[in-house]
Amino acid sequence: MLDENLPTFYFRQSSDNPLATFLYFSQNGSELGAEYSIQKFDPALPQAKNKYAVAIGDAAAQGVIFAEVLIEPEFQQPTLSAAEIRAQNGIPPSPVPIIPDGFTIQLYNPDQQVSIRGEKSTWTGKESFDFEMPQQSFRLPSSSKLDRQQSDPMASSLTPKIIFKWKRDSKFSKDMTCYMTGVSIGGKKSKEPDITIAMYRHGRQQSVTIYEPNLQRVEVEDRKGLEVVLLLGAEVIREIYLFPSRDSFNLNGAPPNRRKNSRPVAGRSGSPRSDSYAMSGAGGNMAPAKAQSPLTQQPTPPQDARVDAETKRLQAIVQQEERERERQEKEEEERIKKMLDDEERERKQRDEEVARETERLKREFGLEGQDFGPTPSLPTRTTGTPSNQAGPGRPNLQAPQQAPRPSSAGPRPGAFSNWFSPPQPQLQPQPQPQPGRRRGGSGEGKISKKKSTFF
Structure with a gap:
C-alpha cells in the first residue's frame, strides 16, 4: 500500500461467480466498500467464442454499465517444418491468435470511444499504452434549439x-504508472513533463491508486469517465498484454472451471450480489474492432471436407518426402560401395604389377650387385708445398720457416752462451698422409713433436 489516505481501488475475485471481479474503494483509512464490478462475457454462449469481452458497471445496480471492451483478434496459421508436420502425422495445427496493438473502450452516458494504443521501446524494452481524453465532454446548458442541435464537443x-x-x-516489472504527458489540439501534440496520475500494483493485493494531489492539474471535465478508463484499461492491459493466457480469447468456448468444494455463500455481506448482466457491445450491438474473425469463418476441422482434403494432401507430401529420402540414401550407399570396390581393384592391380616387375628384374640381373666389396682407395691428390699447406681436413702443425737474416760473416765460435743451445738443423717437412682410412701398423700419418729452442 502506497498511502492509505490516497483513493485506492482493490481488485477482489467474487466467491460466487468466477467471471466477476469487484473493486473495493478506500480513502483516508476508511472501510472497504464495493464501488465497481468488472464482469466478463459468458464463454458458454456461442457469440462469445474467439472474443475477449469485459465490462465495468455499478456494484449495487448490476444493470448499469459504465464502459466495456470488445477485442476480436486476427488468427494466423503457424508455419511448421517438415519434421513437425511428420510428428503431427500431417494434421494441420489450429490457428494462433495475434494480439492487436491496441483496443477501444466504449464509454456510455455520454457515449465516447477511447482508443488505447500500445508501443514498445526499442531501447529499454519497456511497454507503454497511451490514450486521450477530451477536456470538454458535456454540452453547455442552453435554451436555444440551435445550440442543442450542434454536435457534442x-x-x-x-x-x-x-x-x-x-x-x-521496468521490463520485467508487473507494476505500471499512468502519467499525463501533454495536450493535443487538432492533431498537434505538445509535450509536457510527466505528471503522475495513477499507479497500478500487481501482487497478492492487486490495486489501482489515484494520485489525488495531481488531479487539480488535470483539466478533464468528465472525472468519472477518466476514473473508469483508468480502472478498466489497467485490467485489460494486465490480462491481454502483460499476462496473457490461453483462454483470454475463449478459443474453446468452454466456461472456466470452478474450484472443488466451492459453492455460493447465501446471505454473505462481504461479497455483493454478482448476477450476470448483459453486455450491449459484447452481444453484438457494439461495432467490433475487426469486421470478422477468420476463425469464426472456419468450421471445426474434423467436420470440414476441405480440412480432410488438406490433411490427405499433407500426408501424401510427407510420404513422398519419405520415399525420396530413402531413394537418395540408397543411391548414396551404392555410390560409396562402388567407389570402394574400384579402389580395391586398382590396389590389387598395382600390387600385381609390382610383383611382375620384381620377378622380371630378378630373372634379368639375378643377385649380382648385391655384395659390396672393399672400398677402393682414392687417388692421391696433387697438393702444393707441404710446408705451406696442410692435408685435407687437418690443421697445419708445421712451424712457418723463417727467412735467414743477412750477415756479413758467419757466427763466431763460442758466440752462444750456455743458456742457449746451438741452432737446430731445419726440420724436414713430414710427408702428408694420403686421404682415406689409416692402415694398422703404419707409421705414416703420425704427428711429430716439435722440439723447444730453449731446452
Whole structure:
C-alpha cells in the first residue's frame, strides 16, 4: 500500500461467480466498500467464442454499465517444418491468435470511444499504452434549439485533448504508472513533463491508486469517465498484454472451471450480489474492432471436407518426402560401395604389377650387385708445398720457416752462451698422409713433436 489516505481501488475475485471481479474503494483509512464490478462475457454462449469481452458497471445496480471492451483478434496459421508436420502425422495445427496493438473502450452516458494504443521501446524494452481524453465532454446548458442541435464537443477535432500514458516500471516489472504527458489540439501534440496520475500494483493485493494531489492539474471535465478508463484499461492491459493466457480469447468456448468444494455463500455481506448482466457491445450491438474473425469463418476441422482434403494432401507430401529420402540414401550407399570396390581393384592391380616387375628384374640381373666389396682407395691428390699447406681436413702443425737474416760473416765460435743451445738443423717437412682410412701398423700419418729452442 502506497498511502492509505490516497483513493485506492482493490481488485477482489467474487466467491460466487468466477467471471466477476469487484473493486473495493478506500480513502483516508476508511472501510472497504464495493464501488465497481468488472464482469466478463459468458464463454458458454456461442457469440462469445474467439472474443475477449469485459465490462465495468455499478456494484449495487448490476444493470448499469459504465464502459466495456470488445477485442476480436486476427488468427494466423503457424508455419511448421517438415519434421513437425511428420510428428503431427500431417494434421494441420489450429490457428494462433495475434494480439492487436491496441483496443477501444466504449464509454456510455455520454457515449465516447477511447482508443488505447500500445508501443514498445526499442531501447529499454519497456511497454507503454497511451490514450486521450477530451477536456470538454458535456454540452453547455442552453435554451436555444440551435445550440442543442450542434454536435457534442468531444466529437469536434478542435476540442483540446489530454494525453495520458500507462508505462511499465521496468521490463520485467508487473507494476505500471499512468502519467499525463501533454495536450493535443487538432492533431498537434505538445509535450509536457510527466505528471503522475495513477499507479497500478500487481501482487497478492492487486490495486489501482489515484494520485489525488495531481488531479487539480488535470483539466478533464468528465472525472468519472477518466476514473473508469483508468480502472478498466489497467485490467485489460494486465490480462491481454502483460499476462496473457490461453483462454483470454475463449478459443474453446468452454466456461472456466470452478474450484472443488466451492459453492455460493447465501446471505454473505462481504461479497455483493454478482448476477450476470448483459453486455450491449459484447452481444453484438457494439461495432467490433475487426469486421470478422477468420476463425469464426472456419468450421471445426474434423467436420470440414476441405480440412480432410488438406490433411490427405499433407500426408501424401510427407510420404513422398519419405520415399525420396530413402531413394537418395540408397543411391548414396551404392555410390560409396562402388567407389570402394574400384579402389580395391586398382590396389590389387598395382600390387600385381609390382610383383611382375620384381620377378622380371630378378630373372634379368639375378643377385649380382648385391655384395659390396672393399672400398677402393682414392687417388692421391696433387697438393702444393707441404710446408705451406696442410692435408685435407687437418690443421697445419708445421712451424712457418723463417727467412735467414743477412750477415756479413758467419757466427763466431763460442758466440752462444750456455743458456742457449746451438741452432737446430731445419726440420724436414713430414710427408702428408694420403686421404682415406689409416692402415694398422703404419707409421705414416703420425704427428711429430716439435722440439723447444730453449731446452
